[in-house]
Amino acid sequence: MAVRCCAEPAPARLLILADSAATRYSVSTCAACGGAVIEYYSYDDWDTGDPAGYEKYWWWRMDAGDTAAFREAVTACPAPLDADCPCPVHRALKQRTPRPLPPSSESPYDKAEVPRTRFTVDEDGAIRWTSP
Numbered sequence: 745m746a747v748r749c750c751a752e753p754a755p756a757r758l759l760i761l762a763d764s765a766a767t768r769y770s771v772s773t774c775a776a777c778g779g780a781v782i783e784y785y786s787y788d789d790w791d792t793g794d795p796a797g798y799e800k801y802w803w804w805r806m807d808a809g810d811t812a813a814f815r816e817a818v819t820a821c822p823a824p825l826d827a828d829c830p831c832p833v834h835r836a837l838k839q840r841t842p843r844p845l846p847p848s849s850e851s852p853y854d855k856a857e858v859p860r861t862r863f864t865v866d867e868d869g870a871i872r873w874t875s876p
């Protein structure tokens with residue numbers, strides 16, 4: 745299995761931001777390290793079921809401390825696993841993916857580097873990804 749947040753990731757979906765024929769975008773928390781991985785997949789032809797077959801994918805990771813705070817922020821969402829949920833958390837996080845973009849999506853699936861991201865909750869409660 746690919747190294748993502750830690751050596752032996754045990755991910756569970758926390759938030760699904762897109763789940764369409766062309767795009768998958770979700771946040772999973774890891775029971776092993778307490779961190780999280782944000783995954784964004786895009787494919788041009790069809791879903792082969794094999795991650796290595798995706799045309800494009802980007803990953804980011806969050807540290808355990810940030811993940812705990814993120815989990816807290818997501819409690820404002822009534823339906824975290826519904827990509828069509830219209831709540832402010834979904835709307836804000838869907839709007840743009842984290843920065844920076846990872847290096848080439850042509851890197852082998854197992855070796856792709858996973859950059860770190862953070863997030864900010866503004867005073868009005870709006871949430872957004874921020875660079876570390």
Ligand SMILES: [Zn+2]
Nearest residue numbers: 749750774777
């Ligand atoms: Zn982990």
Ligand SMILES: [Zn+2]
Nearest residue numbers: 821829831834
């Ligand atoms: Zn929501």
